[in-house]
Amino acid sequence: NAGVTQTPKFQVLKTGQSMTLQCAQDMNHEYMSWYRQDPGMGLRLIHYSVGAGITDQGEVPNGYNVSRSTTEDFPLRLLSAAPSQTSVYFCASRGRGDTQYFGPGTRLTVL
Amino acid sequence: AQSVSQHNHHVILSEAASLELGCNYSYGGTVNLFWYVQYPGQHLQLLLKYFSGDPLVKGIKGFEAEFIKSKFSFNLRKPSVQWSDTAEYFCAVIHAGKSTFGDGTTLTVKP
Numbered sequence: 174n175a176g177v178t179q180t181p182k183f184q185v186l187k188t189g190q191s192m193t194l195q196c197a198q199d200m201n202h203e204y205m206s207w208y209r210q211d212p213g214m215g216l217r218l219i220h221y222s223v224g225a226g227i228t229d230q231g232e233v234p235n236g237y238n239v240s241r242s243t244t245e246d247f248p249l250r251l252l253s254a255a256p257s258q259t260s261v262y263f264c265a266s267r268g269r270g271d272t273q274y275f276g277p278g279t280r281l282t283v284l
Numbered sequence: 285a286q287s288v289s290q291h292n293h294h295v296i297l298s299e300a301a302s303l304e305l306g307c308n309y310s311y312g313g314t315v316n317l318f319w320y321v322q323y324p325g326q327h328l329q330l331l332l333k334y335f336s337g338d339p340l341v342k343g344i345k346g347f348e349a350e351f352i353k354s355k356f357s358f359n360l361r362k363p364s365v366q367w368s369d370t371a372e373y374f375c376a377v378i379h380a381g382k383s384t385f386g387d388g389t390t391l392t393v394k395p
Contacts, residue, residue, distance in 0.1 A: 215374060216374065218383065271316075273318075
């Protein structure tokens with residue numbers, strides 16, 4: 174039981190490049206979320222999903238896309254990276270109303 | 285707007301001092317409440333949670349929190365902190381299926 178896994182751990186992009194942050198969980202959780210963590214701003218919800226095929230926007234969705242084709246996977250796509258997207262990204266999953274389990278994070282730098 | 289507020293951004297204590305970190309939320313109705321801890325360089329881990337029942341909940345490592353519904357508060361306490369408690373602490377609320385985190389409180393414990 175690996176819990177929540179994220180890849181890559183570190184990434185450097187140039188402005189305008191695109192990439193996908195991968196997230197997978199093996200706990201059969203319905204809910205999955207993406208957060209970004211910036212100094213002094215806590216964790217801000219980017220997008221979340223309440224089940225396969227269902228996604229919704231969080232607090233800061235602009236510049237990010239998600240999809241949820243399976244229960245296990247919840248990739249986050251940056252279509253055209255900007256320096257403002259430099260951050261640490263955490264994926265999390267949970268059962269209904271329950272504790273969130275976080276992945277190890279992806280540290281992204283956009284030059 | 286619905287929100288989660290943590291009043292202290294940075295708290296500095298000496299070992300053996302008592303700790304109380306404030307958390308207030310602005311949601312009406314039923315909420316699930318959480319405190320998470322993030323040690324330096326690590327991802328978030330659950331300290332404790334409240335869903336219903338006894339409003340005083342005990343978590344790991346000697347932490348406890350009290351849910352006061354009339355005050356919309358869920359403050360975290362520890363009678364005697366240790367150097368190893370140095371970390372960032374996040375209060376979180378799940379309401380209507382959506383999770384929201386406070387901005388976090390950085391706790392520094394001096395040996």
